[in-house]
Amino acid sequence: MRPLPRLTAPPRRRVRALAAVAMAAALLATSACGGDSGGGGGDSAGEEVTLRFNWWGSDTRHKITQQVIDSFQKENPNIKVKGEFGEWAGYWDKLATTVAANDAPDVIQMDEKYLREYADRGALLDLKKAEGLDTAKFEPDTLGAGEFDGGLYGLNAGINAFTIVANPAVFKAAGVAIPDDTTWTWDDYARISAEISRKLNGKGWGTAAYGANDASLNMWARQRGESLFTEDGKLGVSKDKLAEFYTNLLALQASKATPSPEFTSQDMTAPLDQNGMATGKLAMAFSWSNQLNALSKASGQQLKLLRLPSVTGKASENGAYYKGSMFWSISSRSKHPKEAAKFVNYLANSAAAGNLLLAERGVPPNTEIRAAVTPKLQPADAASAAFIQAIAKELGKPSPPPPVGGGQVEKIIQRYTTEVLFGRLSPADAAQKFIDEINGELK
Amino acid sequence: MTTETLPRSVPATRATTPVWRRVRPALTHVALAAAAVVMLYPVIWMVVSSLRPGNEIFREPGILVRDLRIENYRLGWNALTxxxxxxxxxxxxxxxxxxxxxxxxxxxxxxxxxxxxxxxxxxxxxxxxxxxxxxxxxxxxxxxxxxxxxxxxxxxxxxxxxxxxxxxxxxxxxxxxxxxxxxxxxxxxxxxxxxxxxxxxxxxxxxxxxxxxxxxxxxxxxxxxxxxxxxxxxxxxxxxxxxxxxxxxxxxxxxxxxxxxxxxxxxxxxxxxxxxxxxxxxxxxxxxxxxxxx
Amino acid sequence: MSALSALGTLGRKKPPGQKKDNVAAYLFLTPWLLGLFVITIGPMIASLYLAFTDYNLIQAPQWTGLENFTRMLSDERLHNSLKVTFTYVLVSVPIQLAVALLLAVVLDRGVRGMAFYRSVFYLPSLLGSSVAIAILWKQIFGTDGLLNQLITPLGFAGKGWISDPSTALGTLVVLNVWTFGAPMVIFLAGLRQIPAMYYEAASVDGAGPLRRFFSITMPLLTPIIFFNLVLQIIHAFQSFTQAFVVSGGTGGPSDSTMFYTLYLYDRGFGNFDMGYASAMAWFLLVIIGVFTAANFVASKYWVFYDD
Missing domain, CATH: 1.10.3720.10 (MetI-like)
Known part of the structure; x- marks a missing residue:
């Protein structure tokens, strides 16, 4: 390369330096928390206010949610709500980018995985302080899922419980009776699964492998006096319990209760309506209660929800808890927090919204809405609502949401489950590595 | 500049037998057609899938169809807001x-x-x-x-x-x-x-x-x-x-x-x-x- | 060498004089320079700055000096992603380019129905990063996939090609080779630019088709081969979408398809560690830069320019 003539160099360097300073300044300015939100306030009645509202989901959700927006706008003519929607992965990229640019939507559909990630860094409003948001009709167990550090950062938008989904048609084909889920143990579960696989003789299997998400490990830990994460945001599961979790999984695989490792690894990342339960290959699979409807539709069968087995054979000791299928959050930098709270209140507590949304985002947590809506639900949604109601007396204490950096735990556990199933790591080694890695991720 | 098309192929000077000269293009076509099938498969599969009722797509691998439905197009066109x-x-x-x-x-x-x-x-x-x-x-x-x-x-x-x-x-x-x-x-x-x-x-x-x-x-x-x-x-x-x-x-x-x-x-x-x-x-x-x- | 001596009649003269066309050149470059300074350089420098910070996208970046880079030294998943990426680059780029060149040369000869074949061969590349690809790939390479249905009757044992960590990367190499449309089109355009007079001169000299290929087509196509090589290497190093779509964003099974950029994205957007992701990006830039520079140096020995 030819050396640059002396004279031209300094100006160019100056331009570049300026550009760098400008960028850095912009980043600093936009990243400063709280900041300039105080200005508008928007209490001057009559003035039109525009809210931005973000959610992820599929086409049905987009349409229903838009109807809710329309009905809200009819009742509140001076609040305009602009809906923005997208698919899961892109949704989070976009949310992160807009938050970074101080351009976040006012009302955000939030997931447990990222709740603390945003809340702990000051991006979300404490809903306890939000004016006009009523949570009186929510049970403490359902509120608890979005509550930490003394604040409420996500309002439960639908109740979920971790369950086993059973396909009665596959049970029937194998000539095995569906077990009594209020008394069964892990040994029963292993025995029944292996029996189904044996009787189906390669045409299907008794159960999907667990370990495809963090909930299965959390339930395993909760049944044994531990939990995946502690209240103060630490890893709560010990190496022994984790190794036991994997040893038991290997035993299930050895007895052919679960499919081949290749099948399991494929099943883990398959979209819900393409997994082994949806395609009718499995008698049982681990799933969230609100997915019953989608799975039933995909499999063309009326599927059934079962409680998870326990160590003691007592359903009240199986570690069950209410999780938020998703949450409503408000950006801490919203210029119109009052209107945003009003809208969230409408989503959560109005009969009109309840009647439109039904169980699209999970069983409504507002007990009144739930009672009003239940008769209108489709059979599968009604079944999951009934299940949620049935386990209400058996719940353990709420499970704390994953701490900052804990949102990645699902991908990590999938990876170690794959390693163990393919025999690339022993349960003990996987347990140690898992613990080291999670501790490295937590901040 | 003229826009007359010039022939690309130049008379071959290598001694080639008449049979080979007739067989070779045929062989080229067979090879190209075989490759074309491999390349086309995904698109055919996509078109076929678009004509199937939604939940059949994953239960029926392959590209054979029994009943074709165009309703996916009607529904899809208006599925979003x-x-x-x-x-x-x-x-x-x-x-x-x-x-x-x-x-x-x-x-x-x-x-x-x-x-x-x-x-x-x-x-x-x-x-x-x-x-x-x-x-x-x-x-x-x-x-x-x-x-x-x-x-x-x-x-x-x-x-x-x-x-x-x-x-x-x-x-x-x-x-x-x-x-x-x-x-x-x-x-x-x-x-x-x-x-x-x-x-x-x-x-x-x-x-x-x-x-x-x-x-x-x-x-x-x-x-x-x-x-x-x-x-x-x-x-x-x-x-x-x-x-x-x-x-x-x-x-x-x-x-x-x-x-x-x-x-x-x-x-x-x-x-x-x-x-x-x-x-x-x-x-x-x-x-x-x-x-x-x- | 008489075919090449025909080229000699055109010669490789130096441009007349050493006069500079600074005014004209910078006028032609104005849009590009504007874009560079207004749109490209700023964000690039910002990302360079962020590489030395702890930046979680929500709070202001904190200067941490070289910490991100020292962390990279002991990050086993990063090392694994480098291994995966290098394997992918070194295997898939040569195969893809060879297939693209071969088909371009075959299609460039007046094969009947050439327009049809050309379009068909380009079709897979049109599908791009569509979600359909992910599903299609599972239909072909899954446990119940088309491939297994074809090979099990022949006595081979089928397997979950996509879900087995030892073969998953292979299916992505196949996917990359299968979308050879872009380099093929560039080769075709390049072939079309070779002046017919060279071939005429060669045939007058009595050169056969192979001879014509190696003494005219290849040398005159070298700038385009070079372009494809440089760009496909850069592209393969940055490969993201295919692995993202096929593995559902996880880089799985067991990180076996965790490309470098996929891991970078996972750190930046999944783990809110944009500082570390920026450091990774600049490290990748250095790696790609070294490969590209090596390519340019080597090009002096094999790329033929007509200027």
Missing amino acids: EPFTRYLLNSAAVVLGAIVGNLVSCSMAAYAFARLNFTGKKFWFAIMLVTIMLPIHVVIVPQYILFSQAGWINTFLPLIVPKLLATDAFFVFLMVQFIRGIPRELDEAARIDGCGKGGVFLRVILPLMVPALATTTIFTFIWTWNDFFSQLIYLTDPKMYTVPVALRAFVDATASTSWGSLFAMSVVSLVPVFLAFLLGQRFLIKGIATTGIK
Whole structure:
């Protein structure tokens, strides 16, 4: 390369330096928390206010949610709500980018995985302080899922419980009776699964492998006096319990209760309506209660929800808890927090919204809405609502949401489950590595 | 310049038997047709899937169909909050802007790099290559901040203006390589005829790099049409969504997805790019070889 | 060498004089320079700055000096992603380019129905990063996939090609090779630009088709081969979408398809560690830069320019 003539160099360097300073300044300015939100306030009645509202989901959700927006706008003519929607992965990229640019939507559909990630860094409003948001009709167990550090950062938008989904048609084909889920143990579960696989003789299997998400490990830990994460945001599961979790999984695989490792690894990342339960290959699979409807539709069968087995054979000791299928959050930098709270209140507590949304985002947590809506639900949604109601007396204490950096735990556990199933790591080694890695991720 | 087509094939001088000369094209065709089947399979599969009832797609592998239904197309067209026509028009607007931008700005920069002799040429060329090398994911946030401060969010400007300013260095490099393949004698001939730098560019270089311009047009069309990430980030109002953003909005990995509608609309969105390719490829052929320059 | 001596009549003369066209050149470069300074350089420098910070996208970046880079030294998943990426680049790029060149040369000869074949061969590349690809790939390489249905009757044991960590990367190499449309089109355009007079001169000299290929087509196509090589290497190093779509964003099974950029994205957007992701990006830039520079140096020995 030819050396640059002396004279031209300094100006160019100056331009570049300026550009760098400008960028850095912009980043600093936009990243400063709280900041300039105080200005508008928007209490001057009559003035039109525009809210931005973000959610992820599929086409049905987009349409229903838009109807809710329309009905809200009819009742509140001076609040305009602009809906923005997208698919899961892109949704989070976009949310992160807009938050970074101080351009976040006012009302955000939030997931447990990222709740603390945003809340702990000051991006979300404490809903306890939000004016006009009523949570009186929510049970403490359902509120608890979005509550930490003394604040409420996500309002439960639908109740979920971790369950086993059973396909009665596959049970029937194998000539095995569906077990009594209020008394069964892990040994029963292993025995029944292996029996189904044996009787189906390669045409299907008794159960999907667990370990495809963090909930299965959390339930395993909760049944044994531990939990995946502690209240103060630490890893709560010990190496022994984790190794036991994997040893038991290997035993299930050895007895052919679960499919081949290749099948399991494929099943883990398959979209819900393409997994082994949806395609009718499995008698049982681990799933969230609100997915019953989608799975039933995909499999063309009326599927059934079962409680998870326990160590003691007592359903009240199986570690069950209410999780938020998703949450409503408000950006801490919203210029119109009052209107945003009003809208969230409408989503959560109005009969009109309840009647439109039904169980699209999970069983409504507002007990009144739930009672009003239940008769209108489709059979599968009604079944999951009934299940949620049935386990209400058996719940353990709420499970704390994953701490900052804990949102990645699902991908990590999938990876170690794959390693163990393919025999690339022993349960003990996987347990140690898992613990080291999670501790490295937590901040 | 004449536009007479010159025969490409030159009489073979190697001694070949008549049988071989008749068998060889047949063999070529058999091989090409076999390859074509492999290449076509996915598209056939997609079209077939778009004609199946949603939940049958994954239970029935292969491409045999028993009952065909076109209702996926009807449902898919209106599945989102806007009719699909809207997304097609939005995409068309972005694509058009991007093509014009890339053709004008990249060819100008490429001409300077390939033919003009100026201070700092190697330095700028290196800088241009470096801009291709940084993964988009780390510049997207600063870039978003930049465009958001300019008030350009939810407009097509962040998708089109960068193309007008030749930020797609890939095409600059592509055109440089093509221009360097054009004999310099032709520039000099034009210069002797009294053309300046601009004249050489317009009268000699541009006509002779039609294949490169066609390539740029085709690629810009296809890549912009399929580009998901930047369109997702910059377009917020569903009325502004483009085809790839709309298509992904069908998918919900945690619940049920209308796969039938998704496939139907994927097929619909393939049609414009395929047509663009069919039309564009004609211009790929119009190189020096067929303009008959001697 | 008489075919090549025909080229000699064109010669490789130096441009007349050493006069500079600074004014004209910078006028032609104006749009590009504007874009560079207004749109490209700023964000690039910002990302360079962020590489030395702890930046979680929500709070202001904190200067941490070289910490991100020292962390990279002991990050096993990063090392694994480098291994995966290098394997992918070194295997898939040569195969893809060879296939693209071969088909371009075959299609460039007046084969009947050439326009049809050309379009068909380009079709897979049109599908791009569509979600359909992910599903299609599972239909072909999954446990119940098409491939297994084809090979099990032949006595081979089928397997979950996509879900087995030892073969998953292979399916992505196949996917990349299968979308050879872009380099093929560029080769075709390049072939079309070779002046017919060279072939005429060669045939007068009595050169056969192979001879013509190696003494005219290949040398005159070298700038385009070079372009494809440089760009496909850069492209393969940055490969993201295909692995993202096929693995559902996880880079799985067991990180076996965790490309470097996929891991970078996972750190930046999944783990809110944009500082670390920026450091990774600049490290990748250095790697790609070294490969590209090596390519340019080597090109002096094999790329033939007509200027």
